[in-house]
Amino acid sequence: MKVLVATEKPFAKVAVDGIRKEIEGAGYELALLEKYTDKQQLFDAVKDANAVIIRSDIIDKEVLDAAKELKIVVRAGAGYDNVDLEAATAHGVCVMNTPGQNxxxxxxxxxxxxxxxxxxxxxxxxxxxxxxxxxxxxxxxxxxxxxxxxxxxxxxxxxxxxxxxxxxxxxxxxxxxxxxxxxxxxxxxxxxxxxxxxxxxxxxxxxxxxxxxxxxxxxxxxxxxxxxxxxxxxxxxxxxxxxxxxxxxxxxxxxxxxxxxxxxxxxTPKKMGAQTAEANINAGIAAARQIVGFLKDGCEKFRVNKK
Incomplete structure (x- = not known):
């Protein structure tokens, strides 16, 4: 199983280290796509991903069409209006957020x-x-x-x-x-x-x-x-x-x-509510744990889209 972290605005290194520990500790592969500047880069990266962790990155029908193996998307944060929930449901993809972490x-x-x-x-x-x-x-x-x-x-x-x-x-x-x-x-x-x-x-x-x-x-x-x-x-x-x-x-x-x-x-010049070291770490690691729980046990506690 391959888990992709796709973040135009990257997590802090300590958060990535925590995510890696959770994902690789469960026996899965971790891939990083950070600071990408073109949507095609995201299309290429999601082609063989089974799970994706994002922040404010856009997951729309085009991305989902490119992600043939995708099972779950987790938005590291509370809001999830950057994910097309209807398209995700149509593709059979579970969408979660990480409420409370920020x-x-x-x-x-x-x-x-x-x-x-x-x-x-x-x-x-x-x-x-x-x-x-x-x-x-x-x-x-x-x-x-x-x-x-x-x-x-x-x-x-x-x-x-x-x-x-x-x-x-x-x-x-x-x-x-x-x-x-x-x-x-x-x-x-x-x-x-x-x-x-x-x-x-x-x-x-x-x-x-x-x-x-x-x-x-x-x-x-x-x-x-x-x-x-x-x-x-x-x-x-x-x-x-x-x-x-x-x-x-x-x-x-x-x-x-x-x-x-x-x-x-x-x-503020950009949305800064979750822009703290602590929130960055908490949300990223929570996202990783939710993916592991979903892939291993089918846990859908924080699912936000319909099945």
Whole structure:
């Protein structure tokens, strides 16, 4: 069995060493395709691969067509919208993610961005504190739970909305559940987004929803850029000069945001939520272990596509 690590943005060496230990320890062959610059290189590399580990690399129908022996793809990270799930199912390929491995890294980044925003991006002017402010966590998954944990140390008043998470689970963490996204935004000074990009959520963060936030509201996005209705958010920030927006996913309209809202807007140059040494290692090794479990025992615990 051959396991390919195909990463345009490579794992750290220590992560690759950990992946190699897991894969070769199970008796499988490990192949690396790092820093590739052309899709044909990926086509060539997957031809005889039985399993593939990726990061933000695109696995679409063309790649799957080229991978005649492929049985499983594991995305080292939580999001998996870079994989064509329908095409994978049609090809009989199992797709998995590695939920939870990057969660603390993303949560810490969210707070770094919050502190920067409330302190006016460190421009020397007086800002505000997070202590005592109401924090809204939009989606209470692995990242949301870590955000809540950190928020307690800041002394924040913590609320959350997640239609798929039992209220009892939030309450057990000392978090106040609310009944709707509308209530969350109307209640909280700061809202931190952790929703996936789905048909239901794309463009759902719009004028009407964010306009419910109290004066001097702050929206923090370390989720996906597709969930933001950029046109409506720009209009809202024009209408409400008190609002700030910081994001870990550069918007399509980044230049317009930056030009119109200096001192109220910030985007990282590229998605950095999982860009820590620890998250890099954790996600890579978890992906390798999941592949071994699948190939040896048929374990599909983290499968995200249909059979």
């Amino acid at each position: 969660s603390n890294a993303v949560a810490e980044l969210a707070f770094g961005m919050m502190v920067m925003a409330v302190r006016n991006f460190y421009d020397g002017k007086s800002g505000t504190e997070l202590k005592g402010k109401k924090l809204g966590i939009h989606a209470y998954g692995n990242v949301g739970r870590n955000v809540a944990r950190i928020a307690k140390g800041f002394g924040m008043d913590i609320y959350a909305y997640d239609a798929y998470c039992p209220k009892e689970a939030m309450e057990a963490d000392g978090v106040k559940p609310v009944d709707s996204a509308e209530e969350l935004y109307a209640t909280c000074n700061v809202v931190s987004l952790h929703i996936p990009a789905t048909a239901e959520t794309k463009n759902s963060i719009n004028y009407a929803l964010v306009n419910r936030m109290p004066k001097n509201g702050l929206l923090v996005n370390t989720a996906r850029k597709e969930v933001i209705n950029e046109t409506e958010l720009i209009k809202l920030m024009e209408d409400r000069p008190d609002l700030k927006y910081v994001t870990d996913i550069m918007p399509v309209a980044n230049e317009e945001f930056a030009a119109k809202f200096p001192g109220r807007y910030f985007s």
